[in-house]
Amino acid sequence: MSTGFFFLKACLKMDHRASLEWWLRFLSLALLFGVSSGEVRYVLPEEMQRGSVIGNVARDLGMKVSELNARRARVVAEGTSQLCELDAASGNLLISQRIDREELCAQASVCILQYQLLLEDPLQAYSLVLDITDINDNSPVFAAEEIKLDLVESTVLGRRFPLESAHDPDLGTNSIREYKLSPNDHFALEMSTQINGNAYLELVLRKPLDREAQAEHILKINGIDGGNPVRSGTASIYVRVLDANDNVPVFSQRVYKASVLENSPTGTLIATLNATDLDEGVYGEVSYSFSHLSDKMGGVIEINPLSGEVRVAGPIDYEDASTHELDVQAKDGGGQASHCKLVIDIIDVNDNKPVIEIKSASANVAEDSKPGTMVALMNVYDLDTGNSGRVTCTIADDVPFKFVSEVKNYYMLVTDGVLDREFQPEYNITVTATDAGSPSLSTVKVLTIVVNDINDNPPTFTQSVYNANILENQPVGTFVMKVKAEDNDEGSNAKTVYQISRDTNSDVSSFLTINSETGELFTSRLFDYEQSVHFQIKVTARDGGSPPLLSTCTVNVFIKDQNDNTPVVLYPVQTSGFIAEDVVPFEAPRGYLVTKVVAVDADSGHNAWLSYRIIKATQPNLFTVGLHTGEIRTVRPFMEDDETKQSVVVLVTDNGPDSLSSTATVSIVIGDGLPVLNELFEFADESQDNDNLTLYLIIALTAVSFLFILLISSVFYFKLCRRSYVYRSTTASLPVFPTAYCPPSFTDFSRCGTLLKDDRYDSFMTTGSWRGDFRFSSNTDTDTLKQRSAAYQKNTLRRASADRASLKMRAGGPHPCYVIT
Template sequence: MAIPAKLTRCSGMVMLCLFLELLLAASARNILYSVPEETDKGSFVGNIAKDLGLEPQELAERGVRIVSRGRTQLFSLNPRSGSLVTAGRIDREELCAQSARCLVSFNILVEDEMKLFPIEVEIIDINDNTPQFQFEELEFKMNEITTPGTRIPLPFGKDLDVGMNSLQSYQLSYNPHFSLDVQHGPDGPQHPEMVLQSPLDREEEAVHHLVLTASDGGSPVHSGTVRIRVQVVDVNDNPPAFTQAEYQTSVPENVPLGTQLLMVNATDPDEGANGEVTYSFHNIDHKVAQVFQLNSYTGEISNKEPLDFEEYKIYPMEIQAQDGAGLMARAKVLIKVLDVNDNAPEVSITSVTTAVPENFPPGTIIALINVHDQDSGENGHITCSIPENLPFKLEKLVDNYYRLVTERTLDRELTSEYNITVTATDQGNPTLSTQTHVLLLVTDINDNPPLFYQDFYSIYIPENNPRGASIFSVRAQDIDSNENAQITYSLVEDIIQGAPLSSYLSINSDTGVIYTLRSFDYEQFQNLQLRVTAQDSGNPPLSSNVSLSLFILDQNDNTPEILYPVLPTDGSTGVELAPRSAEPGYLVTKVVAVDRDSGQNAWLSYRLLKASEPGLFSVGLHTGEVRTARALLDRDALKQSLVVAVQDHGQPLLSATVTLTIAVADSIPDILADLSSISTIANPEDSDLTLYLVVAVATVSCVFLAFVTVLLALRLRRWHSTRLLQAAGSGLEGMPASHFVGIEGVRAFLQTYSHEVSLTTDSRKSHLIFPQPNYADTLISQESCEKKDFLSVPQSLLEDKKEIFSQVIL
């Protein structure tokens, strides 16, 4: 068994002494075994128990073990079988290299007897190694002028096996120029050599590839190889040669910079510097050299500047190829440039007119235009055009010249400025175009009169307007420009009611504002017709007129005017008569009033403000008639006093009042007696009542006769006026209703009263007889008379009548 690892150093020394003693006493007989190399672990080597005369189980009991010094244990004992077996794989070449015989020695120790038995195991070689060369590939250089018979030593092969398993022979692959010669040395190794058999030609075959094989004698045979590369070294015996005598290519002019356009190729069968061909330009124009670049090693020609068909259509050049030894060759190169549509048409304005009057005739030349394109063919064919919606056209002349002319008369008021776009387009693919602009101003002539915004104007102003007030503004427009559009305004002079229009109105010549120069009175006239002229400052000046109607609006500035009863001028009070026998509704008198205003301002209404006997009399609201409201009684006073108010409907309301005195009596003597008594009470000093009464009766009769005469004259005059109006046509047409007296501004009724009066006189008394009164309404209409006629005639009669009655009362 093995010695424990934990024994002390002293015990180790003791054991060593015992071992040496046993070794000296041991028998000199060796036990020899053999085993092939590379056997597996545990392979049988020999029956050590049998050879020692022991039983297998005794090996462990007697402490039998292997002892060796300084060597890895290659073998071990199998205690069960008593056999010597391998402890691992054994490599003979590792143990013994190339020794002819490989023996491994060790001892077997029988520990209980302290005996040692030497053991030798021979490791039998097997062919487990292949012949090998130091290099996998060898390269030799031989000049192509090397003479045949030249020897080139080849490397040795090496085989780690021995005997027949070692390297036995060499073999060289077939090559007509080389052969193998193996020299055997005095020590036995073989020395292979390669012998040149025939001359070499690098241009024919520059490199020769051979394989040298080394084989052993084992079974099976193993062999190793080395590749041999023989490079034939060139000599400069061949000049370069181009593949073509002339190279041609066509490229478009818009190729990008650095594009490979062409590649020349020259070959030289020599090698190395002798076959290295470089390229260069030869006899080339310096401008061409600036455009193209030649790769001196590849022969590639590229452009370093843009190509321009318009400058060069063909670029000729010569390329030279030269090898390292100075031999050269030349070839011509032609690069044709193809035109592309890379130039837009050029447009230039040779002559141009910047402004023309609008009345220039068609065909007026505006501009002379020249177009040009540097391209060729269809790329340089140009058409010129302008927009179709313009009053111009292009006329083609020679040598790509065009002239721009007017096609119709221009109108500045429609278009005062034209920006004419002239487009020149070529026929290339894709098409290119260029635009230029011609700016043309159309100058104005005075061909448009001022125009008012309306054909007719109506102006409404209230009467009593302040003087100098602006009442309206007219405005005209002239579509011309500058002084041709500067407008001045003026009034067309006219005569109105005997006075010039300029005394009524004025106009601001610059602004067209109309001002009043006086205050208007609706009762004087209701409207004015005038015309305004607008005139420009052109040469000759142009003008236009517009009509204006100025309507005066009525204001309630007139109080009602009472026409009847007429107030006496001497301060007396007028008297109306009413018989005591009057029934209710008896028409006593009528208050007649007019208003010089119109419309609502002239609508009059009547009302009783005050009465001495309330409830006895009533006044018609719209008629002004004073009637009895009830029958007269004896107790009613002879003299009744009424206050009647007349009021219009304007804003503000205006009114007038009249005081009526009504005498109540059944007969003339009664009224005289009553009047006498009233007069006596009122004025005891007055004693001439009878004389006044007689005078009053006579006056009344005269007034009545005069009234009848005037009435007949008025009838005749109305008939005559009607005839004149029919002859004159529309003499009174358009006359407003306010020119006539009427209720609600349309009609007026005057009620005239007539009494049949008889005067009886004797020595003692005189009296008046009042028969049953009658009355008639007389219509004063638009066709019968005017307001001034009515106011002139009846008022004088009524004043006379009221004066007579006042004298009677007095």
């Protein structure tokens, strides 16, 4: 490092003697205040222009100018106003405010200003010491422009009369150098020195006074300083010649010393001064007053002019000044006066709270900041002295921050744990500074630290699996459902975009479209229940962070059936050119099974529940058809006059809300000589009917009784389960219904695939289906009915040769139904 000095241009204009004196002072300062580690000292005059260069800090500290900006260098002051600033671009230390040495340091011989140069990353502090030198910017000023003296004419020659000296705030050669008295015959001016080394004026009588010759003398006194150019002040002395007063007041002590606590209440007694005058009457009456008392001290200390008691008149602050030296004058009624010195020591008390100054603060910190990241830099100090000036700085223990201090009175607030914005987005950190005084004083300051969000939370769907139901044949663009994902982050990190996952099958992904902003799903094609009853897609929610995070949910779409398929007649085969004929024996009794209309519906559930009804016949009341079985039976025995060829038109209707239907034309031939098959005969005899009816009643009564007992047992069981009285077994031990009642694919007594495996529908059993003579396979094809039409044409009931006398059964190919050949 090097030490920089700034010199006044005015110094070049000094005379040879003043210049030599200045250089001697400069050399002594240079030797006394050389460069020390971590400190740079500059000597500069007061009253420099704003923006003037004091010195180049970067050069003097041996640093590069670019380093000042990189480390956020700045100049700070402790307890004093900021009078200089750092130009980081050039590294120069500049004057930022007017510097008045007299205002800053009053009459102190050395005026030192202390500043700190702070650099961060890493934190370093350098001491900047500014030594302010005096210039001749003040003229001598007398306390009173008019000085009045009353002298008795008997005053002896050589008698001295103390005068109040002129006051010049400047120092050294710039202070008062000499006084000049206007030419006169009676008086001369001489300088005297007090015990403390201060000079004061005395007016000396050189020629006897003669009141009768001249009752009043008017003199002019000039105070001249030693500056260049010279400044001076003038006062008038009015001397009134009186009769004899030959004794002056005399103080009991030349110097009085006293002490008082700062902040003492008004009226507190500091000291009592005493001066006596041997004269009598008016000449012996002494009055006390302060000499050269500044306006500031005039409001703090007062003296009783009659008793000489010095008391507190206003707030006394140790931090403003620890000692006050006052000149006291005692004056008698004849105008004669004497002086003494009053030294008052101020005793410091703990009356200043610690000061917390935020030098650098970051209002925001990222939640992924590493422990030790600096958030704020604080300067904490106390204007008191001793224990009262020692400060301890603390924060609460329940926050992930701590204080680190590497430089005296400077504290760095750094992170001391993991930050999570989702757990706590903001911290109000209470900083408490406490001094060691008795009683101690504290200062509290709250720092608000906002935790900035990072993208550390993926969007989360409210459900991992969504189920949606939609009717088939809905128009494109129909709303299906809405998926929703929530992201605990904020801002762009929480902005969610929805899309169908690429993991979804390409064929299935084309079924739906999604609103990328709202998550609403819409159809993009027509659905056909008969082609597909269920499909599954995956939806991805991606946030707007960098890098983005995502999550996926599954959407199950179930297609509901609509009654959009007309029943298809499988048997008898309906062709435009030929209709197969069914042969029935002439001897067939009532209730004899002639044939069966077999029809299927590609729909499911209620929509596939078929009903059969004869709408046209060659002879009415000759044949009847089962409402739900489609079995055509005889109503009565045949007669000779019945036609041998009969035609019956059967209407097949489904059970949809808007039912659809088709017709089947059945051609029946009544043949002689054909055997009557008992297994095709429904009504054997009346006794059999009665036996069946009795059996049905017994079975019904037993079933009702069983259900009643089961209901009572279930109610009792569930009440005990609620109170935990009964052991609850696993589902493996629960009763299982036989497949005859409800097989895994649901009971389909028609066995023709009209009831598909779908837990969204109930099972239905058609009346009388259990007595049909036609049985169909239980392996219902639930995948598709795309090729049924061709299968039906290929596997329908066909008429055999004319001499066929019996009915035979053979299995249809791909279709699960058995057909008559």
